[in-house]
Amino acid sequence: MTLPPEFSLIARHFLPLAGEGALDLSDDAAILDVPPGRQLVLAADAMVAGVHFLPDDPADTIGRKLLRVNLSDLAAMGAAPLGYLMTTAFTKGTDDAWIAGFAAGLAEDQRVFGITALGGDTVATPGPTSLSLTILGTVVPGRAIRRAGARAGDDVWVSGTIGDGALGLRVLRGELDDATGHLARRYRLPEPRLALGQAVADTVHAGMDVSDGLVQDLGHLCRAARCGAEIDAAAVPLSAAAAALVARDAALLPIALTGGDDYELLFAAAPGAATAVQDAARVAGVPVTRIGRMVEGAAEVAVRGADGRALALTRGGWSHF
Amino acid sequence: MTLPPEFSLIARHFLPLAGEGALDLSDDAAILDVPPGRQLVLAADAMVAGVHFLPDDPADTIGRKLLRVNLSDLAAMGAAPLGYLMTTAFTKGTDDAWIAGFAAGLAEDQRVFGITALGGDTVATPGPTSLSLTILGTVVPGRAIRRAGARAGDDVWVSGTIGDGALGLRVLRGELDDATGHLARRYRLPEPRLALGQAVADTVHAGMDVSDGLVQDLGHLCRAARCGAEIDAAAVPLSAAAAALVARDAALLPIALTGGDDYELLFAAAPGAATAVQDAARVAGVPVTRIGRMVEGAAEVAVRGADGRALALTRGGWSHF
Numbered sequence: 001m002t003l004p005p006e007f008s009l010i011a012r013h014f015l016p017l018a019g020e021g022a023l024d025l026s027d028d029a030a031i032l033d034v035p036p037g038r039q040l041v042l043a044a045d046a047m048v049a050g051v052h053f054l055p056d057d058p059a060d061t062i063g064r065k066l067l068r069v070n071l072s073d074l075a076a077m078g079a080a081p082l083g084y085l086m087t088t089a090f091t092k093g094t095d096d097a098w099i100a101g102f103a104a105g106l107a108e109d110q111r112v113f114g115i116t117a118l119g120g121d122t123v124a125t126p127g128p129t130s131l132s133l134t135i136l137g138t139v140v141p142g143r144a145i146r147r148a149g150a151r152a153g154d155d156v157w158v159s160g161t162i163g164d165g166a167l168g169l170r171v172l173r174g175e176l177d178d179a180t181g182h183l184a185r186r187y188r189l190p191e192p193r194l195a196l197g198q199a200v201a202d203t204v205h206a207g208m209d210v211s212d213g214l215v216q217d218l219g220h221l222c223r224a225a226r227c228g229a230e231i232d233a234a235a236v237p238l239s240a241a242a243a244a245l246v247a248r249d250a251a252l253l254p255i256a257l258t259g260g261d262d263y264e265l266l267f268a269a270a271p272g273a274a275t276a277v278q279d280a281a282r283v284a285g286v287p288v289t290r291i292g293r294m295v296e297g298a299a300e301v302a303v304r305g306a307d308g309r310a311l312a313l314t315r316g317g318w319s320h321f
Numbered sequence: 322m323t324l325p326p327e328f329s330l331i332a333r334h335f336l337p338l339a340g341e342g343a344l345d346l347s348d349d350a351a352i353l354d355v356p357p358g359r360q361l362v363l364a365a366d367a368m369v370a371g372v373h374f375l376p377d378d379p380a381d382t383i384g385r386k387l388l389r390v391n392l393s394d395l396a397a398m399g400a401a402p403l404g405y406l407m408t409t410a411f412t413k414g415t416d417d418a419w420i421a422g423f424a425a426g427l428a429e430d431q432r433v434f435g436i437t438a439l440g441g442d443t444v445a446t447p448g449p450t451s452l453s454l455t456i457l458g459t460v461v462p463g464r465a466i467r468r469a470g471a472r473a474g475d476d477v478w479v480s481g482t483i484g485d486g487a488l489g490l491r492v493l494r495g496e497l498d499d500a501t502g503h504l505a506r507r508y509r510l511p512e513p514r515l516a517l518g519q520a521v522a523d524t525v526h527a528g529m530d531v532s533d534g535l536v537q538d539l540g541h542l543c544r545a546a547r548c549g550a551e552i553d554a555a556a557v558p559l560s561a562a563a564a565a566l567v568a569r570d571a572a573l574l575p576i577a578l579t580g581g582d583d584y585e586l587l588f589a590a591a592p593g594a595a596t597a598v599q600d601a602a603r604v605a606g607v608p609v610t611r612i613g614r615m616v617e618g619a620a621e622v623a624v625r626g627a628d629g630r631a632l633a634l635t636r637g638g639w640s641h642f
Contacts, residue, residue, distance in 0.1 A: 029364035127448015
């Protein structure tokens with residue numbers, strides 16, 4: 001009696017990803033010793049072809065993005081990564097080369113981030129390829145960054161640059177041009193800010209990662225803090241490629257600030273902590289920018305233009321009141 | 322600015338499932354303290370509508386089955402359940418009542434098994450509903466049941482009854498009749514043998530759960546042990562409903578023994594441990610049956626008929642050599 005084909009697929013492509021505790025993927029479950037004196041941090045994100053990635057994105061970047069969006073959740077908590085479990089529902093007819101590329105991307109990022117696979121499940125689906133990953137990390141007990149805790153008067157910071165992912169998606173759809181390739185690369189391969197998250201964990205009052213758009217996600221910090229926030233639109237850091245597009249068409253700025261897929265860190269810290277934040281960012285090797293402040297009042301985010309007037313956000317854009 | 326509809330969906334249906342450490346599902350990740358002196362045990366299983374469950378199965382039993390197939394992996398390791406993360410990709414147009422039913426099933430089984438949700442992700446898919454769950458449990462360090470470790474001469478045991486799930490699927494498809502409803506119920510609502518797994522963990526040499534069919538899964542124990550196994554077909558425990566069908570059509574017996582979806586425990590133990598196994602089963606409240614033995618030789622499973630002759634397994638059935 002021969003084993004069904006998924007056993008061979010798992011042995012060829014996923015067994016090389018398995019690390020200590022995965023028991024060679026041959027048992028019903030993995031066994032993990034959590035390092036002594038650490039708390040476990042856990043998150044899970046799903047990605048569906050055609051919804052969260054483009055069906056013609058390279059297979060290796062899809063694997064890497066799946067891992068990285070989950071690692072970004074650990075970064076947001078100030079956690080260090082430990083390992084992951086993954087379930088893959090591959091659309092029928094997915095060929096071996098595609099799965100090999102997908103696994104090669106995971107293998108590359110396992111090396112980059114120093115983690116291994118603990119287990120998972122592989123099935124076939126008549127629908128689009130559907131991927132799910134559960135990431136495990138650790139923090140010193142009680143030291144995780146939380147969404148709640150910002151205070152009126154805090155500075156609001158972001159890491160890296162904002163809007164590249166949302167603009168990159170439009171470049172890949174053929175709606176915008178970016179000869180540098182930077183924006184498409186940023187859409188396909190976000191940078192989880194793990195070192196920065198761990199470096200600022202003891203300094204900031206609250207934080208999260210920007211996945212659903214800067215304005216909406218800052219709204220989460222506001223609701224958790226029961227106060228408001230203001231962003232100075234001109235202060236939001238844009239990459240050279242994004243800035244070039246916005247310079248040609250100002251209507252792209254709202255897309256950058258609300259489009260999502262940034263996977264940068266957003267956090268609130270006391271003004272007196274500014275030097276500590278910048279020192280931590282320097283050690284982590286990631287630029288950070290002060291883009292606004294938490295303010296007294298309703299849990300709303302105001303985006304101020306160069307003239308200091310608030311812009312009212314509409315669906316996908318904004319206008320003056 | 323209003324939040325996208327998935328926030329409301331999560332707040333209404335999934336927030337009530339969240340327990341300690343889930344941080345009200347409002348942070349990027351959950352925080353978990355692993356009980357001191359325990360090792361973590363982790364598994365993940367995916368289910369796709371039309372592949373792993375029937376699209377018209379009741380929503381509550383789909384939620385419960387998703388949790389139970391994962392809990393069965395913990396049972397197989399002799400682990401105690403701790404919590405879970407879940408990602409759901411609901412097919413477009415899934416109505417609120419369906420999701421409410423799905424969540425109600427999860428809530429009911431959370432009470433039954435004493436666990437809570439730690440986190441997850443909810444997305445929409447143009448394909449069939451696709452569900453993924455990562456289960457967490459714990460064991461005393463070094464005491465997990467493993468697939469490797471069986472020895473020639475060991476007795477082979479199974480819990481409960483075999484074949485109900487595979488026959489129940491055929492009943493639900495209208496291919497077989499079962500007026501009792503028992504087989505369909507067993508297909509939709511497997512019983513993870515958590516108490517039994519923990520009770521026999523120190524007694525057995527090797528074990529696993531039966532999810533892909535008794536014969537194939539016993540083959541895994543054989544390969545891990547580098548020996549063979551024999552099953553006495555007449556000794557395999559059948560429910561009254563399954564036995565009635567097999568009595569009318571002997572060709573259904575191979576389906577029962579190879580069809581899968583049993584989620585019973587299969588384990589190997591020294592003959593001298595038989596009393597300890599039966600005592601543990603009594604304490605756990607689950608019947609166990611000796612169905613054969615591990616034997617010297619190649620890693621193959623022989624199924625012996627009432628005449629003592631081995632039956633050769635073909636795809637979905639068997640014949641004499």
